[in-house]
Amino acid sequence: MRAHFSINVRSIKKSVGFYSKVFGVNPQKKSETYAKFDLKEPSLNFSMHEVVDGRIASRVNHLGIEVMSVKEIAKWHKKITKHKIKTLTEEATDCCFALQDKFWFQDPDGNSWEVFFVHKLLPVLGAEPPHQIKKTKKGEIDACESKSGCC
Numbered sequence: 371m372r373a374h375f376s377i378n379v380r381s382i383k384k385s386v387g388f389y390s391k392v393f394g395v396n397p398q399k400k401s402e403t404y405a406k407f408d409l410k411e412p413s414l415n416f417s418m419h420e421v422v423d424g425r426i427a428s429r430v431n432h433l434g435i436e437v438m439s440v441k442e443i444a445k446w447h448k449k450i451t452k453h454k455i456k457t458l459t460e461e462a463t464d465c466c467f468a469l470q471d472k473f474w475f476q477d478p479d480g481n482s483w484e485v486f487f488v489h490k491l492l493p494v495l496g497a498e499p500p501h502q503i504k505k506t507k508k509g510e511i512d513a514c515e516s517k518s519g520c521c
Contacts, residue, residue: 372415375414375415375416377418377479377481378428380427386405386418388478395407395409402420403419403422404417432474434485437485442487443473458475460473468491469489471487472485473485
């Protein structure tokens with residue numbers, strides 16, 4: 371079993387170039403307005419359609435790849451940054467009621483992606499937004515710097 375999702379993009383050429391770098395493969399199918407990546411890692415059927423005929427570019431809260439270790443985060447981070455894609459790293463982040471390490475990047479249409487590892491689940495407490503705690507010499511302070519929407 372694997373997930374499938376399809377997004378609308380402003381430029382199929384720009385998005386194919388971006389996602390070919392992110393996933394390390396070219397799309398299995400491609401036309402002037404469509405592309406499809408059949409991925410083994412992550413196990414995903416991912417397609418995109420160029421914005422034509424009144425379609426609107428996709429905007430989701432975020433997309434993500436959950437990995438099984440902190441080492442895998444480092445592997446993904448190296449793969450992404452070698453293509454000069456900007457990232458935002460968060461460590462020991464209280465996000466979505468879990469303690470996580472992660473990094474974020476955005477595609478050409480502004481869709482945020484996270485690559486994350488869950489250290490442990492945290493209790494679900496009310497509707498407060500999650501936050502990141504950074505330690506300083508004077509103690510702990512709240513310091514959420516994410517533009518991801520998680521914090």
